Amino acid sequence: MLQTTTLPLVEAFPFLLETRYQAVLVLLLVPILTYIVTSIRSAIAVYGTCERKPPILPYWIPWLGNLIAAGNPAKLAEDITKRFGFSTPVRVRVGPVKGYLVSDASHFDVLLRGARNLNSSPGVILMLRNIFAVPQEACDFYSEDNSGIASTPLPGTTIPPHNRMAHLRHSAATKYLYGPHLRNMTDRFVKNYTKQISEFTEVGSEWVTYPDLVVWLQRFMFQAATSSLMGEHVFRINPDFSDDFWEFVSHLPTLVKAFPRWMNPKAWEARGRCLRTIEKWHKHAWENVDHSTDDDDSVEYEEFFGARIMRVRYNYARKMERMSDEARAAEDLAMVFAANANAVPAATWFILEFLRDPELLTRVRAEIDLARLPAEKEGELPRFDVTKLCEGVLLQSVWAETLRLRVTLALIRAPEKQDFKLGDWLFPKNDLIFLSSRTAAYNKDVWNQGYKDQEHPVDEFWADRFIVYPDDPASGPLKSPKLSSREVTEEKKKARFSTEGLAGAWVPFGGGVRMCPGRFFVKNEMMAAMALLCSCYDIELQTTEGWQPEADMRFFATGTLPPKGEIPFRIRRIV
Ligand code: HEM
Known part of the structure; x- marks a missing residue:
C-alpha cells in the first residue's frame, strides 16, 4: 500500500519500505498531527464569536493530553494565563480527567457565588477518598446523594433526610x-x-x-x-x-x-x-x-x-x-x-x-x-x-x-443538571471546572503593584497592600493610577483595611x-x-x-x- 501511494517519497527515502522505519514515522506523525489538530480546535474556540466550549490547551500525545505538564501544576497554570490571558477559560486534559481552568476574577465571582446548578461534591469526594481514605462504600453513598447542600432538598431527589x-x-x-x-x-x-x-x-x-x-x-x-x-x-x-x-x-x-x-x-x-x-x-x-x-x-x-x-x-x-x-x-x-x-x-x-x-x-x-x-x-x-x-x-x-x-x-465545581453558561463560554454538564486561588491572587490586571519608584509586584509580600490611605489615591489593594511615591502625612492615622472590589x-x-x-x-x-x-x-x-x-x-x-x-x-x- 505504502509502495503504490507514496512512490516519490519511497524513491527518495527507500528505507521507508522497512516496517521499523514506518513505525518510527507513525510515532512521529501521531504527536505532530495531534498537536496541529488540538491547536486548530483551540484557535477556533479562541477567535469564535458564538456560544462555545472554552479552547483546549494543545497537546502532543493523544489520550495522555497535558499529563506531563500537569506534573508541575503551578507552572502549568502560569503558562496557561501567559498564553491565553486571564479572561479565557481553558480546557486541560490530564489522562482520563478533562477539566477547565478558570482564571478571570469576574468568572470566579460568578462560579463561587454559584448557581444552584454547580456542584462541589465530585471534588470533595475525590479528596475524601484520596487524602483521607474514606472507604469506597461511603464514597458511593456520598455520590448517590443528589439532594444538594441547602436545607430544602433539590427537586427530584429521593434521599431520606438522615x-x-x-x-x-x-x-x-x-x-x-x-x-x-x-x-x-x-x-x-x-x-x-x-x-x-x-x-x-x-x-x-x-x-x-x-x-x-x-x-x-x-x-x-x-x-x-x-x-x-x-x-x-x-x-x-x-x-x-x-x-x-x-x-x-x-x-x-x-x-x-x-x-x-x-x-x-x-x-x-x-x-x-x-x-x-x-x-x-x-x-x-x-x-x-x-x-x-x-x-x-x-x-x-x-x-x-x-x-x-x-x-x-x-x-x-x-x-x-x-x-x-x-x-x-x-x-x-x-x-x-x-x-x-x-x-x-x-x-x-x-x-x-x-x-x-x-x-x-x-x-x-x-x-x-x-x-x-x-x-x-x-x-x-x-x-x-x-x-x-x-x-x-x-x-x-x-x-x-x-x-x-x-x-x-x-476549588472544584461541576455543572450538575445541565451545561453551565458563563458569558459566551459553555461548560458541559459533569465536566470539572477548576478555580485556582493563586491565579486569582497573582492577577496583574486586578492588583495594586505599588508606586513608580517603589514597586511591589504581585508575587512579593507587601505589608501595606490592603491599606487605603485617604490622602493617597494610589493606595489600597486595587490596581490604580500610579503615583510616583506616597506622601506620608498625618492623614495616615485614618488608614483603613480594605478588601473592597x-x-x-x-x-x-x-x-x-x-x-x-x-x-x-x-x-x-x-x-x-x-x-x-x-x-x-x-x-x-x-x-x-x-x-x-x-x-x-x-x-x-x-x-x-x-x-x-x-x-x-x-x-x-x-x-
Ligand atoms: C487559612 C486557613 C483556611 C483556609 C485557606 C481555608 C479555606 C477553605 C476553603 C476555600 C473552603 C471552601 C472549599 C470549596 O468551596 O469547595 C473551606 C471549607 C471549609 N473549611 Fe476552611 N480554610 C481555612 C481554615 C479553616 C479552619 C480553621 C476551619 C475550622 C475550624 C475550617 C473549616 C472548614 C470546613 C468545615 C469547610 C467545609 C464547609 C462545608 O462543608 O460547607 N477551615 N475552607
Whole structure:
C-alpha cells in the first residue's frame, strides 16, 4: 500500500519500505498531527464569536493530553494565563480527567457565588477518598446523594433526610463555627495557647536556638486548636497525635495523586495512625459522654467530644447505615485537617513576615498594645481583646497579604443538571471546572503593584497592600493610577483595611454559600498567636544575610503552601 501511494517519497527515502522505519514515522506523525489538530480546535474556540466550549490547551500525545505538564501544576497554570490571558477559560486534559481552568476574577465571582446548578461534591469526594481514605462504600453513598447542600432538598431527589450527608456536613459547619460557638472555641484556643507558653520551661530568659520555626510553631498551634475542637482526651489517647498529623500532612503531595500503599508506605502509615487515633477517640467519647445532653444545642463544649460541632457530626454520621467506624474517623480526620492544615502554615507565614522585618514588627507592636487587656492577677501572661486585634489595620493587611500570597487552593465545581453558561463560554454538564486561588491572587490586571519608584509586584509580600490611605489615591489593594511615591502625612492615622472590589480576586476562603466557615476562627487564631508570641518572647531568625523565604511548591493546589526548608531561630522569654 505504502509502495503504490507514496512512490516519490519511497524513491527518495527507500528505507521507508522497512516496517521499523514506518513505525518510527507513525510515532512521529501521531504527536505532530495531534498537536496541529488540538491547536486548530483551540484557535477556533479562541477567535469564535458564538456560544462555545472554552479552547483546549494543545497537546502532543493523544489520550495522555497535558499529563506531563500537569506534573508541575503551578507552572502549568502560569503558562496557561501567559498564553491565553486571564479572561479565557481553558480546557486541560490530564489522562482520563478533562477539566477547565478558570482564571478571570469576574468568572470566579460568578462560579463561587454559584448557581444552584454547580456542584462541589465530585471534588470533595475525590479528596475524601484520596487524602483521607474514606472507604469506597461511603464514597458511593456520598455520590448517590443528589439532594444538594441547602436545607430544602433539590427537586427530584429521593434521599431520606438522615442520609443527606452533603447538607448535614455543610449545615453543621455553618452553624457551629459562628456566633457563641466561635467565641467559645476562640477563648479555648487562647487559653490552651497561653497554658502551653506558661508550661514551656525549656525557654527562659537566656537565648535558646531551635533548628526550625515551622516545626516549633506547628506543635503549639496544633495542640491549642485541636484541643479547642476535640477536647483534651485525644492527646491522652495518642500523645504523638501532633507528630503523626504533621507527618501525614507532609505526604499530601503524593496522597493527592492517589499513589497506592506500596508506592507511598510512609504516608499510608502516618494517615493510618491518625485514623486509628480518631476511631479510638470516637469510641472513648461515645462511651463517656452524658447521653442526656444529646440534642442540647446550648452546650458549646463538653469534655469528651470537645466543641459542639464534633458531637453533632458524630451524631448524624452514626445514623447513616452506610457510614462505618472507619468512614466516620476519615470524615473527622478531614475536619481536623480543615482546622489545621491551612491555618497553621498560614499562621507561620504571618509570624515570619514580622520576624524578618524589625521595622514592621515595631509598627505592629503599637497595634497589639492597643488590644492588651489589664492584668487580672499578678504574674499572669499578657491577655488580649481578640476582636480588637482583628480590627487592627496593619495586622489585617499583613493577614490578608499572607493569605493572598501563600494560599493555593484548587476549588472544584461541576455543572450538575445541565451545561453551565458563563458569558459566551459553555461548560458541559459533569465536566470539572477548576478555580485556582493563586491565579486569582497573582492577577496583574486586578492588583495594586505599588508606586513608580517603589514597586511591589504581585508575587512579593507587601505589608501595606490592603491599606487605603485617604490622602493617597494610589493606595489600597486595587490596581490604580500610579503615583510616583506616597506622601506620608498625618492623614495616615485614618488608614483603613480594605478588601473592597476584590470579589473573585482575593479568594483564600472560596466564596458564596460554600465559603470557608472556619475563616473567622482562623483569623482569631492567627492574631492571638502572633500577639501572645511577640509579647512573651524575643524571637530572632538565624538565617543567612539576604535570606528570603520560599514556599514549597510541591504543595501547590492543596491549600496553604508551607515554607520550604528549615528556618533556624533563637528565642528567649521576656515576661
Ligand atoms: C487559612 C486557613 C483556611 C483556609 C485557606 C481555608 C479555606 C477553605 C476553603 C476555600 C473552603 C471552601 C472549599 C470549596 O468551596 O469547595 C473551606 C471549607 C471549609 N473549611 Fe476552611 N480554610 C481555612 C481554615 C479553616 C479552619 C480553621 C476551619 C475550622 C475550624 C475550617 C473549616 C472548614 C470546613 C468545615 C469547610 C467545609 C464547609 C462545608 O462543608 O460547607 N477551615 N475552607
